[in-house]
Amino acid sequence: MEEKKIKIGLIGLGTVGSGVYKTLEAFKNIEVVKIAVKNKNKKRNIPGLDENIVTDNAYEVVNDPEIEIVCELVGGVEPAFDLIKTALKNGKHIVTANKELLAKRGEEIFNIAEENNRVILYEAAIAGGIPIIMPIKTILAGNKINKVEAILNGTTNYILTKMDMQGAQYQDVLKEAQELGYAETDPTGDVEGFDAAYKITTLATLAFKKRISFENVYREGITKVRAEDMKAANDLGYKIKLIASAKTDEKGRADVRVHPMLISKDSTLAHIDYVTNAVSLTGHPIGHITLSGPGAGEFPTASSVVGDILAIAAEIGTTDYLLPMMRCRHDNPAECINILDTENKYYLSLNAKNNKGVIGNIGSICAENNISVESIVQKNVSQNNTADITVITEICLEKDMQNAVKAFEKSEFINNVNSLIRVQV
Ligand SMILES: NC(=O)c1ccc[n+]([C@@H]2O[C@H](COP(=O)([O-])OP(=O)(O)OC[C@H]3O[C@@H](n4cnc5c(N)ncnc54)[C@H](OP(=O)(O)O)[C@@H]3O)[C@@H](O)[C@H]2O)c1
Incomplete structure (x- = not known):
């Protein structure tokens, strides 16, 4: 008997969307039937792409009755929020890489997903190619995690690594990173710590099983770190990294933040250089564990998105309640500590x-x-x-x-x- 093909729609065919489309070609049980982009006339370097399935109206994807999984690979809060809401109400499962949306409107979209008995998977949204969401939700589920320390932004880690190696100032390395395509023309989202703050909001929510609100995450970027600080830190046995961290105190209050930090040269995170990302978790009974790898890029990110698509596709038609361990129901808000305290x-x-x-x-x-x-x-x-x-x-x-x-x-x-x-x- 021929295997049933799962029809999916992509919204976004940029860096991540292209990688997902190319990777999915190897999976005969998945058929991409519609792709939404902003500009239909843009030249795309995707061999074999059927231009007839490309639209510039993303609502054609979320309203298509044939489509069972919608992949949102656009980014930002709107129109992503409304597209995902509409897709969920139309009975579609969601795969997204959108950390900003999860941090700012996560609670709402997960509630809409539950009301419609649909799942939202988002492995790619946090640390790109590193498998961290699925492990926390499944094989680490028996743990009480009380601390997360992570390098979650490749651009800032690249800049700090270069400053450290070359003794160069921030502005000079930023310029070089922009020329090489490692930093955007407007680098604010990365260098001011927003990107890492979005990611740690969701990671801490998962780790502590309590919803962290983005407004309660303390954030400081790397723009004030000087070459002289790098040198002084080195002399004292430290490296400076942009660390996203989350921990709970004895009263269960959460302390979630992103800021530059001097970390011992002997620590695992001190050895995470350039665009590599890493997440260290401490909990019981696991003790301490660190996962590291590519935090961004066309194919590493596609690896996570495609893994999510395949996880959903494998269950469609086999059960009325898909992937129970992967669902998010963290409606109890965490009490957070103010940085001053x-x-x-x-x-x-x-x-x-x-x-x-x-x-x-x-x-x-x-x-x-x-x-x-x-x-x-x-x-x-x-x-x-x-x-x-x-x-x-x-x-x-x-x-x-x-x-x-x-x-x-x-x-x-x-x-x-x-x-x-x-x-x-
Ligand atoms: N890049 C990475 O390595 C990486 C890693 C992890 C997570 N992510 C996340 O993945 C998502 C996508 O990132 P990306 O780097 O692939 O972005 P990108 O290269 O800028 O691509 C965005 C895509 O969305 C399309 N788009 C924009 N507005 C749209 C609209 N209103 N309707 C339909 N399509 C629209 C664009 O169309 P056009 O092509 O016509 O402009 C483009 O194809 C973001 O949430 C990002 O945070 C990215």
Whole structure:
């Protein structure tokens, strides 16, 4: 008997959509019957593409009664949200790579999916080609995960790796990354940490089985990281990476954030360079596990999207309730901790007058703000008689550190607060 073909529709035929289309050609049980794009006249480098199935009206895909799975590979909140909502109401299952939509409107689309007994899979949305969603939902389901630390953005990891290797400044490496196509013309979404924040919102929601709202995720990008910070961090045994992290405290409150971080050169994440992504999970009974691999790109991302399509296709017609372990019902919201109430260790770089009493002044300001100093190093006395001073603190309250920074800015001994970067503990 001939195997039933599952008819699917693609919305988006850009980087990811093209990879998905080409990869699906090897699967005879899947037939792409309609593809929506923005510009039908754009030249596409896809051999064998039947232009008769290409439309510039995505509603033709979501309203097509033949289509059982819709792949949304456009990105952004609208029209993606309305297209997915319409498709779900029309009884279609969804595969999406859209991290922004999941972070901002995830709760709504998962509720609509449940109301219509349909599934939404999104392996590609977080860490591209790295399998992380399916493992958390299935083989790691027996764990209580209490900590996630991850490198989730290839562009920023590429920039920081280059700054580290070449001793180059951020702006110079950004320009080079843009020329090579690793960074977009408007890099804001990557370098200001939005992309990683979208991903950690969803990852933390899954890991803690409580919905994290995107507004509660603290976010700081890499634009203020200087070549001098890289060098100082290296001298102290650290690398600087943009780390997306999520952890829960003893009261079950979630601390979810994205910011540059000094991480020990010995840690696994310190060895994740260039555009590679990695996700480290800590929980019981697994202990500690790290998955790493390509976080983006045409084919790595297609690998995740196609895996999701095949998982749904394998179940269609076999059950009335597909993939129960892959469904999302995290309607209980997580209580989140404000960054000001968190405790952290800090790297602080100050430019100070090369006068007697400077170190004493720094020590006094720290002590007045309940901050203990782990180490203090003075370097680079310049011709104008100023020096860079690097301070590593012990663990202290963020609120106290912010007050100390205000005091340093007012101090007659300090010319400038160069940098404040949190240190992994
Ligand atoms: N690129 C990656 O490596 C990667 C990795 C993981 C996740 N993702 C996610 O995957 C999604 C797609 O990313 P991408 O890099 O493939 O983007 P892209 O290259 O910019 O492609 C977007 C596609 O969507 C089409 N499109 C835009 N507006 C549309 C509309 N209103 N109706 C129908 N089609 C429309 C575009 O049509 P035209 O071709 O006619 O312009 C294009 O084919 C995003 O959510 C992204 O965050 C990407």
